[in-house]
Amino acid sequence: MSGAARRFTIALMVIGLALAALATAGLPAFYESFLYIIFSWIALATSWAILSGYAGYFSFGHGAFFGAGMYTTATLTTRFNVPFLWTLLAAGLIAAALGAGIGAVVFRVKRLRGELFGLLTLAITFVLGTIVLNTRIDGGPGVFLSAVPLPRLLASPTGTIYLLGLALAVTTVGVAYAIGRSRLGFGLFAIHDDEDVAEVEGVPTFRYKLAAFALSAGIAGVAGGIHAMYVGYVTVGETFSITVPLYVVLMSVLGGARHWLGPAVGATLIAASLYAFTGGQQAVLGRAAVALVLVLVILLLPEGVVPAVLRRWRSWRPRTPVMETAPAPEILDGHAREPHVAPRPASLVVSDVTKAFGGIQALRGVSLSVAPGEIVGLVGPNGSGKTTLINLISGHYQTDGGRIELGDVTLSTRPAHEVAGLGVSRTYQIPRPFAHLTALDNVAVAATFGAARRSPGHARAEARRWLEFTGLSRRAAALPSELNLHERKFLELARALAGQPRVILLDEVLSGLNPGEIASAIGLIRQIQARGVAILFVEHLMRAVLALSDRLVVLNEGEVIASGSPHEAMRASRVIEVYLGKSHVA
């Protein structure tokens, strides 16, 4: 455990124990209820942010999981006489299963992101509410829990509920913190910024989203179970309403959804101010005031309160190193430093690959191979299928026919993250860095999830090496928006290298660079080649292609029209015809 993580754990435990001691010392019941409400919202908002803040999948369905938990506890305690504490476990499990089930369907549909995912989850909440209302689970009149015995953790019932809420809130914040520093969190942050690239870098996006959704839903379910006991009377109208999903979104956005502490801060601010205005006409104006503050905060501090405050704090104390620039080798998981094992070299073999998009045949039976330490240039006019081929090899698209193999492993049937894990990495013609991650963390994502699997701590150390290799060391703490085109192109290269790949697919890395930058890029590619990596080099800049390539493959309209040594291939009559027209064929 690193120093920061240890300090965090200690601080969280001290706060938790202090608050628990407060209750045993005999806090008035009013304050216990007041604080319980805040704890409950902290748990709900923080759990929501595990999927929605970290991975950017804004869910408006948190009420469904909260409600599933409430009704699980209500049903099990009143109908089946299950002890209350056991029903909390069941509430968590059922809500988690519900989340995983929804995720398993929804996450297969690529375009369901952003506000569409939000609407879908909101719709699911109302569907679930309607079902509960019309079946034996509720049936209409609501469920009374007043006769259910509450275990006596403390002398008073409110004290017991207070303790449960506190335990859940502390656990949830701890879980959010731990995830933020783990592989899972790293992957979720990458998904937030660019899911396609994350998958190609090796992040198992589907599994990670599912895990985050299940965890987020499960915690909401437990919170619901506790809350059922707190309110003592569960109704569909109160449970599956728009209140829970909207308040958790607002709390998280107010506090800062991408920061582990943000939702907790937002929840405390909003829940406390709502409580201050309960009862009568005053409550109406209070609600309006809270909403007004919310509108202003979203307009003025779109990133949230916590990140904004932290930024101010750091700019006051410029000496304090920012976390991202701190010396890297923080060893998070206690393993010894891994040696840099160069991966076993392997050849990339593409045989008879076809791909169509609707009626357009993008590739018609393309075959080529790249041996370790070899640079194969792939050229052809625009639209000839070069980038499509790269997308097929990296697993972003699935082939219609033919095979793609790396050594003795077939790539063409695997999802992109497995292909990346086997040692295939690529660059994008137009750089696609993760916008909210620093240059260092951009490279560290690839180092975490690429062919050589590392913990995020080791990955940062590795990433530093590759930034140095590409001459970007001084820009390690910069966000991609602060980099110029040349730096972004080199960041793409560093990211492709950090996974310790056996094959690199370079998609027009030189386009848009000036002659000096091209010269240094060519030098880098030569060094990569010397490490025994197989390089497929797509480029329009003929001089560079001829200088670098050992062999050349020429594509036109999805077909290989020539291949061989660069000069041979360029002299083939079909190639001259395609590039210059029939009259130039001598």
Add this chain to the structure above:
Amino acid sequence: MPSLTLLGQALVSGVLAGGIYGLLALGLSLSWGLLRLVNLAHFALALLGAYLTYQLGTALHMSPWLAAAAIVPGFFLLGCGLHAVFAYFRVTEFTSLLVTFGLTVILESLLQWFWTADYRRYETPYATASLRVGPLFVPVLEMLACLTAAALALATWAWLRFTYVGKALRASAEDPAMAAAFGVNHRRQAFLLSGVSAAYAGVAGTFIALISTLAPAQIWAWVGVVFAVVIIGGLANPIGALLAGLLIGVSESITMAVVTPAWAPLVSFSVLIVILLVRPGRV
């Protein structure tokens, strides 16, 4: 199995309710599709329009049609003002949802402050008037609302399809930078569209005041159904919004007649879920 008359009556009331859904969806669909702003406050504006109609009618004894003539232009200006705020803060598609949620809560609270949470009913002479077509009753006001929705949908469709402003708006929605390069003044047209969208909320509000019982919490009852209508109809597609409104209205009222009223919400939301899963590209 209910009688044919009952089914027919359900069909009629479904079509009429669907007209109101379509009318509410129209403005939302325009601002979402063409300005990429998801305006939750649209529902609150509609209800504000309804309360204003009610207030002008009961306190000043103003005819609802005269009230509408004052409310609709006023709402046009309100929509422009709202857009000025969005434009100044460069509100994105997602933050628009959060900001307008905040606005909705503020408006709801203000409605509750002025008119309390109690139900209000605007009694007019036409409220109970209805036509008799064979065995079926067609309430006049609801029919008028439905016809207005149809007329507005058609007019909006023609506006987007045939006028310069309409084409410019669609071009900007597709690619703002490219449209600007061809001389489209997106800023001015965005104001116009926001105004029109809010004016539609005013029209819807007048009919809501005449047809239904008013309570501030009514806002939330529409959110799910109307969002379903907007998505099913296709963004920025006025005719689609109307037809989707009718579809949802009819399927709800048939469900109410055949099964029980309590199952009705399931229909629109299930349709929404299925469409999102099968054809997410529609949005």
